[in-house]
Amino acid sequence: MSARKLYIGRKIREIRDSHKATQSAFAERIGISTSYLNQIENNQRPVSASVLLALAENFQIDIGAMALGDDDRLLSAIAEALADPLFDGYKPSLQELKLVTQNAPSLAHALIACHQAYRRNSEQLASFDDALGRSSTLTEPSSYEEVRDFFHFVDNYIHELDLAAEKLAGKLGISERDTSAILPAYIEQAHKVRIVRAQPGEDIIRHFDPAARVLYFSPYSPPSTRNFQIAFQIAELEMEEEVSAIARRARFRSAEALEICKIGLRNYFAGALTLPYQAFLAAAKELRHDLELLAARFDASIEQVAHRLSTLQRPGLKGVPIFFARIDRAGNITKRHSAAKLQFARFGAACPLWNVHQAFEQPGRIIRQLAETPDGARYLCVATELTKGGGGFNAPQRRYAIALGCEVAYAGDFVYADKLDHGNRAAFDPIGISCRICERASCPQRAVPPLNRKLVVDHNRRGAVPYEIA
Template sequence: MARGKLYIGRKVRELRGKATQAAFAERLGISTSYLNQIENNQRPVSAAVLLSLAEKFQIDIGSISGGDSDRLLSALAEVMTDPLFEGHAPGLQELKLVVQNAPGLAHALIRCHQAYRRNSEQLASFDDQLGRANTFSEPTAYDEVRDFFHFVDNYVHDLDVAAEHLARKLGIPERDAGGALTEYLEAVHGVRVMRAAPEEQFLRRYDAASRALFLNPYSPAPTRTFQMAFQIAALEQQDLMNGITEKADFRSAEAADICRIGLQNYFAGALILPYQTFTTTAKELRHDLELLAARFGASLEQVAHRLSTLQRPGMKGIPVFFATVDRAGNITKRHSAAKLQFARFGSACPLWNVHQAFEAPGRMVRQLAETPDGVRYLSVATEVIKSGGGYRAPHRRYAIALGCEISYAEYFVYADGLDLTNRAAFDPIGISCRICERINCHQRAVPPLKARLKVDPNFRAALPYSIE
């Protein structure tokens, strides 16, 4: 797929530092005037200059050429669809200039809009929080942590490397991870792994006094293994995780606590699915989720989530999107290294195949999809059912979705047999009805925010209105 023009003026200025433009231009082998135009985003950087930057400054071309800016641009563009900005919303080129030259301002505007929406929603509800107006503009701790992982690209380098080092030491995945972690916890930390009593309803409980880790005996083996890896993170990585949360500068202690849980989950996934081995195997097996789960003794969700974290500089995996969605359409977990960005508010598009997964238990549901911006994707979804016990135990049901832009589809076994060249084979999907631009969608739930509606009492189609 062809890439657009690349404007990286701010990054080039950061690389130049205190050096003069003349000296820096000479080192790159370009004229000073061309460098000045690049730094001011008046001209895009050429492939030759990009390669020169990579060679002479040991930077990863992938890290300098898009990902973070694409996500930030998508989030900022969604904010600007709010009717609040009607008549004042900047064009796409202006938004790109803001993201490229003043990312801090873009983040600040997104945060302000989030506070505004929370304020509006809470005021509209007239609930018992009405008397605590000073709390309205504060983001929830959960939202803060979700945004933290979103903007670090769902990759935490120091934790990932530490987990990979331990996996190599323990011989994972050549050895059974469950057995290896059980032995390691007892030998190194004096922690015994115990079966919880049948009546106890939890996944994991750690008793620091007796140095005992109790696990639910009815949980699947991958879940028990993951909980042991989680406990190792708690015992060994506290200093590193505290440093990460301090740098994140969360607004509350609650957010920092939630982030530490997320970081422990991250370490656990990286330990069970060590980066280099997992990345290589994923490519060899063409990202077959079931084969990867069997190879590493992991669950489908663990594998799909790990694929979304493969963002190590110089060793990146295929850029994918990953999400978990409940039966009501709420996106409960999300990350995208692809251009597809999930809505921050509202439910997922009803035309997305993730909803069909609930109708086809035990199957991988494939879909070719196209978003309103013309980008095409391969998406695969499947239902997950979790239970902590027998017949009377509650069963949690949700779907996981994984996919990539169509230019990477050949690396996925799920593309086999699909006509990737036939545009008619692609289903039109959106991000959410609130911001979707499509005017002829028969599944539209609400009108798009910035659209004008026309109501004709003498005419009725699928919707009781038309969109101008």
């Protein structure tokens, strides 16, 4: 058990409320006094190991999940928001931030939403000064951003869909037989849907004709794409009630966001069906997270495997906490999730010192890096460039890079850590989250000054950047 003090009063109170127990009855059941329980629930005292064990024994609580304590994603997001010069003069302590995220998460989300609106407002003002006052939509998050944040804050794990997909995968024998043969046969038998190749000139990946019960695919799509898209169609045919209920519970601002979320939830089911949880988790451990071997074993793509690894967050059966991101050539993060401590910036591009940028210079290779962030946390980072084409020599190709990794404490579980000197701190490259919030004063790749630091300009002295950070 970690020696870190756990202040998880809100979680304890939620457990008690779910069992409709009074404080005195709940305290008696776990063997503590009512006054001690009251102090725990109000985060005046930490939870001891004996209390955690009593909770596990009496209420079937996952100690590992409880011991995670802080919601690092929410904590990181609110800390970044409060680092803005808008809050100059107010520097909350880590304990203050923890108390807010643990006891008033809705307030924390509201503050982050306000800050997002402010940032969008400021950035639009630079380009659309006279138009800003005429359009309130500029200060609202886009539908895509809303949905991205929804998945981010549920830890990119949807329990109902994951279990349903795993149950169907077991019934069909996925992970034991050829997925490319199983899924077309199942959708035809169960739903009377025929798989047909689209005409070569049609610019589609998937097209479903519900009236004719025909599912069209590009004739140039690889098997991994076809498998995933058939699984997506199965989700639409079998899981629509569950998908709609989950999306409605998110209370999105617009119907557009609701529909985008449904797409994301069907994609989640498709990934969970083609890469069923327990079989995939066991294979990841056996193969030490070797992306190429996992892709070959499950008839999947490298990106599908990397993304699935970041979703292995089932309570009581978690995988290694992994971060995952997809980055375009301009450095924009187009897909992101982190079950690890590392969190990605919500504004601006990725740190230029991160190895994911090197992947574009060495196509087809897996690039490894040992990296350290300004908070002293150290990571194993893996990146590779991917190209999606399929339309022949003259067709445009999409190029992007994916990155994944873990805290160095888990590096031994990855084949990519072999022969790296991860016990030597000097072997770690200093990286940041983004220039806007990075505190490193001497970085030669800095693009913009940090938001919460003052600048010193010396007209007689010039370094890598034309200012010094006070």
